[in-house]
Amino acid sequence: MDDGTDILFDLLHFEIVNWTDRAHSEEKDKDKKDEDLSNLEYIGFSTGYRLIERLTKEMPRFKDELDTMKFICTDFWSAVYKKQIDNLKTNHNGVYVLQDNNFRFLSKMSNGKQYLEAAPKYVAFTCGIIRGSLSNLNIHCVVKAEVQSLPSCKFHIQIQRT
């Protein structure tokens, strides 16, 4: 059985989604909706940035970008999301696609159109977690999530080269 902090984190995440949603509930237009998600994404970013500082404390140095990505898909994902990423694809030119076939924050949702429409809210925090973690590891990127059928999710990472 999962330990108690698991459900605490699930509930906290759920409430943060609701809080950022509610903060703009009177203004229903599209711009505001995007802003909701950017707040949520930022909360994830800031959390990921701090978390990775702690997690990589006792780890050897990463060899390169791909080595870092593999770490995100395995050790990192297992620690945060309870399972590894199921599939990692890359074009070897700064694009990575991480696929989780049973994503923690979607796994309790039933499949159906109205749930699919709500899905972006439940993946935005994680997009931020990924971006924040990588940013602190000096990999600057844009992260977008794609949900085609629940509870599976693909995270598209586009590295920003300078």
Add this chain to the structure above:
Amino acid sequence: MSRSTRFDTKKVNSELVTLTYGTLVAQMVKDLDTAEDVNKQLERIGYNMGIRLIEDFLSRTGTGRCLDLKDTADKILSAFRLYLGVQPNVVNWSGAGDEFSLILESNPLTELVELPDELKQLKYCNMICGVIRGALEMVQLDVQSWIVQDQLKGDQNTEIRVKFIRRLEDAMPAGED
């Protein structure tokens, strides 16, 4: 499903809760006008979590109905152990036996926090008070809960007060028990 990871997942999850909560508080401080508003929002978030968390607690522990407030206090203790990994003490019972304090010597939510001077009005861990209120409401106990002492403000311990208001039996929806 593979769970293999070099990390202690229990520790990571607890840190994840601490860090996520911290970021949320910092974001609220930025978004809202007063610390008082933040305190209210944190309590409300806790309340919403509490009304869901109680189901998990009841199924996990197989707990039955509370006999009295002393029994309730004991169950709150085991919930702290289960969800936050800490063991508070129950002290300072009121003469009428309708009020008590939970004393936390350590609190994972505040362990890594340093409160800026301008946020002395902030009740950082007000979420916990909300969780207690929300969870107990679902078992027909109307209580008030507030922070009396706060380690973030230099107090030795964190003290959370719980006051019993009334039983909610009359407000039960028809057809449910």
Add this chain to the structure above:
Amino acid sequence: MAVCAAIVGKDNSPKYFCCINPDEELSYQYKVLSSLDIIEERLNPANKNASESKELFLGHLYSLETCKLYGYVTNTKIKLIIVVNAMNLTLKDNDIRSMFQKIHSEYADMVSNPFYIPGEPITSKLFDSTIKGIITGTV
């Protein structure tokens, strides 16, 4: 004990400096900043002299008449530097390594404070007193 510890950010700007003797602060600051090039060199994989090891502790960086400098770089590219008096022969590499690990751990805790904005200079008094304790060997 060490005489000075410094934390330098990703962008090579100093974030924190602590010196046991305040009179020497300026001269040590200068020495610490000059060591950054050596650190960059060690980390550059294209460089032949780059360290093969994946360890965060880089070991001894360089020595001057009066002092020795040691380096450590976190996975998040934060540079930690410790200065030891040249006359000090009791501190071994392992002692320095463990000092760095303690400072690193304190740094990670400090970054976890939700009211600290990453990249800002570190002003926490609590952090300062802990680091002083670490380099003087009282923690």
